[in-house]
Amino acid sequence: AQSVTQLGSHVSVSEGALVLLRCNYSSSVPPYLFWYVQYPNQGLQLLLKYTSAATLVKGINGFEAEFKKSETSFHLTKPSAHMSDAAEYFCAVSQTDGNQFYFGTGTSLTVIP
Amino acid sequence: EAGVAQSPRYKIIEKRQSVAFWCNPISGHATLYWYQQILGQGPKLLIQFQNNGVVDDSQLPKDRFSAERLKGVDSTLKIQPAKLEDSAVYLCASAFASGRSNEQFFGPGTRLTVL
Numbered sequence: 555a556q557s558v559t560q561l562g563s564h565v566s567v568s569e570g571a572l573v574l575l576r577c578n579y580s581s582s583v584p585p586y587l588f589w590y591v592q593y594p595n596q597g598l599q600l601l602l603k604y605t606s607a608a609t610l611v612k613g614i615n616g617f618e619a620e621f622k623k624s625e626t627s628f629h630l631t632k633p634s635a636h637m638s639d640a641a642e643y644f645c646a647v648s649q650t651d652g653n654q655f656y657f658g659t660g661t662s663l664t665v666i667p
Numbered sequence: 668e669a670g671v672a673q674s675p676r677y678k679i680i681e682k683r684q685s686v687a688f689w690c691n692p693i694s695g696h697a698t699l700y701w702y703q704q705i706l707g708q709g710p711k712l713l714i715q716f717q718n719n720g721v722v723d724d725s726q727l728p729k730d731r732f733s734a735e736r737l738k739g740v741d742s743t744l745k746i747q748p749a750k751l752e753d754s755a756v757y758l759c760a761s762a763f764a765s766g767r768s769n770e771q772f773f774g775p776g777t778r779l780t781v782l
Contacts, residue, residue: 563707590773592749596669597773598710613702646711654723655771 556581556647560658568666573617573632575603576660577645586648587628588655589619593641601643604628615639640665669693673682673759679780685747688777692740692761698722700743700771701734702758710758716742746779754781 561576579585586605590598603614609621615638619630628645645658672691680686697718702710713732715722719739727734731750737746746753755776756778760771 595775597760597775598771599773600770614769646709654712654715655710657711659707659709 556585556644556656558587558647558656558658560643560645560661562661563659564662564664566664566666567635569637570634573630573635573639573663575630575643575645575663576627577619577630577658578650579628579645579647581647585666587619587621588646588648589617589628589630590644590646590657591641592644592660598644601630635663635665637665637667639663671759671761671772672741673757673774675777675782676775677778679782680749680750681729681782683748685745686745686779687745688744688759688779690744690755690759690777692742692759696761696763696772697739698764698769699736699742700762701742703759704756704758704776706755713744714742718751722729749779749781751781754779767777 557580560580588603589601591601592598601617602611602622604611612618617632619628621628642660642662644660646655648655670687674689684722699716702712703713714724714734716736719736728770734744756776758776761771762771
């Protein structure tokens with residue numbers, strides 16, 4: 555069975571500081587992994603995805619994530635936080651025999667001016 | 668290109684009433700999903716369509732929830748009768764094709780409040 559765990563339901567960083575949002579997965583087979591962002595009153599938008607190619611994945615808005623099989627992790631990072639990064643972030647893993655996604659519980663990012 | 672459209676954006680009903688949500692996916696997208704997102708949780712898949720056929724409805728509470736995609740384009744999700752615990756945001760998403768790596772595009776959601 556596939557699942558994801560997001561450590562920290564709320565993360566606060568200062569503007570210009572490093573953003574690190576944690577995601578650990580469990581999967582019986584090599585997973586496909588995704589990060590989505592959700593702004594208030596909007597749907598989810600794909601930030602980036604890992605599909606067994608390069609382990610370091612670059613996404614939109616300066617975000618990137620590294621797939622680490624040994625740690626079963628797919629943490630999301632951004633070198634310098636911007637006020638516009640304040641949102642809810644979801645990690646997701648896709649099921650092996652289809653494209654049903656299993657989402658984590660989300661991490662709310664607050665950026666302090 | 669136009670995104671996934673959903674209506675209404677907000678709905679308030681009393682328990683035991685019925686409610687319906689509508690979704691129009693991105694043109695050409697064969698796969699359509701309905702998710703339920705309860706406050707403080709991640710989206711949970713309710714049902715997945717491939718064209719007008721159901722691929723997965725294992726997590727759909729079939730005693731009160733129903734969904735259809737008759738012509739393989741837009742879709743309707745219905746709750747009858749609603750319960751308090753159905754209060755959530757209902758998200759519709761579409762993808763060009765099924766498959767693990769295909770990006771899902773999400774609509775803005777319908778926020779349902781059951782009183």
